Amino acid sequence: xxxxxxVGAGLSGAVIGRHLAExxxxxxxxxxxxxxxxxxxxxxxxxxxxxxxVYGPHIFHTDDAEVWDYVNRFETFQPYKNxxxxxxxxxxxxxxxFSLPINLHTINQFFGKTFRPEEAHAFxxxxxADTSIEDPQTFEEQAMRFVGKDLYEAFFKGYTIKQWGMHPxxxxxxxxxxxxxxxxxxxxxxxxxxxGMPENGYTAMIEKILDHDNITVKLGTTFTREMxxxxxxxxxxxxxxxxxxxxxxxxxYRTLDFERFEHEGDYQGCAVMNYGEEAVPYTRIxxxxxxxxxxxxxxxxxxREFSRAATPDDIPYYxxxxxxxxxxxxxxxxxxxxxxxxxxxxxxxxxxxxxxxVTIREALDTARGFAKTLDAEETAPAFFVAPV
Ligand code: FAD
Ligand code: UDP
Numbered sequence: 056x057x058x059x060x061x062v063g064a065g066l067s068g069a070v071i072g073r074h075l076a077e078x079x080x081x082x083x084x085x086x087x088x089x090x091x092x093x094x095x096x097x098x099x100x101x102x103x104x105x106x107x108x109v110y111g112p113h114i115f116h117t118d119d120a121e122v123w124d125y126v127n128r129f130e131t132f133q134p135y136k137n138x139x140x141x142x143x144x145x146x147x148x149x150x151x152x153f154s155l156p157i158n159l160h161t162i163n164q165f166f167g168k169t170f171r172p173e174e175a176h177a178f179x180x181x182x183x184a185d186t187s188i189e190d191p192q193t194f195e196e197q198a199m200r201f202v203g204k205d206l207y208e209a210f211f212k213g214y215t216i217k218q219w220g221m222h223p224x225x226x227x228x229x230x231x232x233x234x235x236x237x238x239x240x241x242x243x244x245x246x247x248x249x250x251g252m253p254e255n256g257y258t259a260m261i262e263k264i265l266d267h268d269n270i271t272v273k274l275g276t277t278f279t280r281e282m283x284x285x286x287x288x289x290x291x292x293x294x295x296x297x298x299x300x301x302x303x304x305x306x307x308y309r310t311l312d313f314e315r316f317e318h319e320g321d322y323q324g325c326a327v328m329n330y331g332e333e334a335v336p337y338t339r340i341x342x343x344x345x346x347x348x349x350x351x352x353x354x355x356x357x358x359r360e361f362s363r364a365a366t367p368d369d370i371p372y373y374x375x376x377x378x379x380x381x382x383x384x385x386x387x388x389x390x391x392x393x394x395x396x397x398x399x400x401x402x403x404x405x406x407x408x409x410x411x412x413v414t415i416r417e418a419l420d421t422a423r424g425f426a427k428t429l430d431a432e433e434t435a436p437a438f439f440v441a442p443v
Contacts (some may be wrong), residue, residue: 059288059289061083062290068086070125082269085276096257098256104352133254136243142328142331145209153209183203194211195207211231225377278291289396295403314358317355318355337359340358374402376406384442
């Protein structure tokens with residue numbers, strides 16, 4: 056049986072570790088942080104008792120039935136639909152609260168209309184959308200092509216400048232394609248078949264994934280390559296460039312600052328309120344107790360969320376995959392492919408934005424792929440999924 060090291064006690068390290076532990080291997084999991092859970096970490100707020108999503112709001116949604124069964128094996132999931140609201144200015148310059156993603160309610164309220172679905176569709180496609188843009192490449196072109204200038208400027212332009220520190224004309228269309236536009240009153244932010252919230256939080260779920268006789272967890276422990284030599288193989292979910300001591304330079308990330316405040320009662324009436332105006336310095340406010348509607352709390356804890364470029368001392372959140380970063384990524388991928396005894400996994404190890412369900416899917420596939428290489432006595436590849 057093998058001795059394997061998981062760097063990172065987030066979903067990637069926990070799921071791969073569990074799979075290999077169940078196959079009889081000895082697993083050590085290390086994490087620099089004093090807690091497990093990675094960026095999905097949740098903890099009870101000391102003053103209010105609310106379960107807080109410490110590194111930003113996390114909603115579980117997937118179409119992958121195996122992944123849904125997997126998470127339900129470890130934790131009860133409560134039904135939860137993500138219904139996001141946004142505060143912005145309407146075409147007359149009046150501030151209002153609107154429904155996201157853009158749906159029939161948003162369109163009617165924003166333009167002061169009473170359209171039925173077909174009428175709204177005709178209005179947006181014929182009077183708002185810029186149909187001269189045939190093949191949108193940038194975020195801005197995608198927005199202008201499908202919703203037009205008014206909705207783009209109210210809901211996307213300012214928010215995106217704040218979120219990415221760049222004009223939407225410099226960002227790819229793919230970022231906006233994550234959000235649907237609907238001509239009915241469906242205000243579910245996601246369109247996946249399964250959606251829910253772990254009853255006791257993500258950290259409670261990950262604790263159960265890690266709860267196995269063959270798994271030892273060491274917190275407050277930072278990986279070194281020297282440490283790795285004591286193991287038969289390392290699964291590394293830390294930053295790809297960090298593994299190589301940033302020898303080629305640093306991959307760019309956006310980081311987030313959270314400004315915590317308390318409120319007696321209900322501050323905003325929903326879990327997530329976005330702010331579309333560029334002049335409002337934060338992107339959104341999260342009121343955490345609304346993520347657990349089955350619990351009752353008098354007090355409330357909220358996070359104002361600010362986005363900025365990450366410095367070396369900051370927590371990396373969103374990979375910036377502009378041309379410059381892609382070129383550097385390719386160089387690191389080449390180094391990773393030559394490195395022996397290590398497989399790079401997860402959102403930092405592969406430098407991609409990965410939702411939790413995709414992280415779990417890839418972790419399961421990686422563990423299974425690795426088990427096959429053990430049976431065949433082959434060398435494991437640096438990546439079981441394409442990182443670029
Ligand atoms: P991480 O959770 O980042 O875990 C990596 C761990 O490795 C960390 O704990 C880190 O401390 C540790 N580590 C790093 N380097 C070292 C080292 N050298 N030594 C020891 N330990 C190390 N997904 C969804 O599905 N729904 C959502 O609503 C959602 N919202 C999100 C909101 C935000 C703001 C962000 C940033 C992400 C969101 N995600 C969401 C994505 C989700 O956070 C990821 O899918 C998930 O965290 C990936 O898990 P991971 O284990 O790969 O990485
Ligand atoms: N976005 C926006 N306004 C909003 C919400 C999202 O402009 O109110 C943009 C923003 O650029 C964001 C992208 O749409 O990065 C994708 O939205 P999503 O909710 O998936 O954001 P993320 O998960 O990146 O925070």
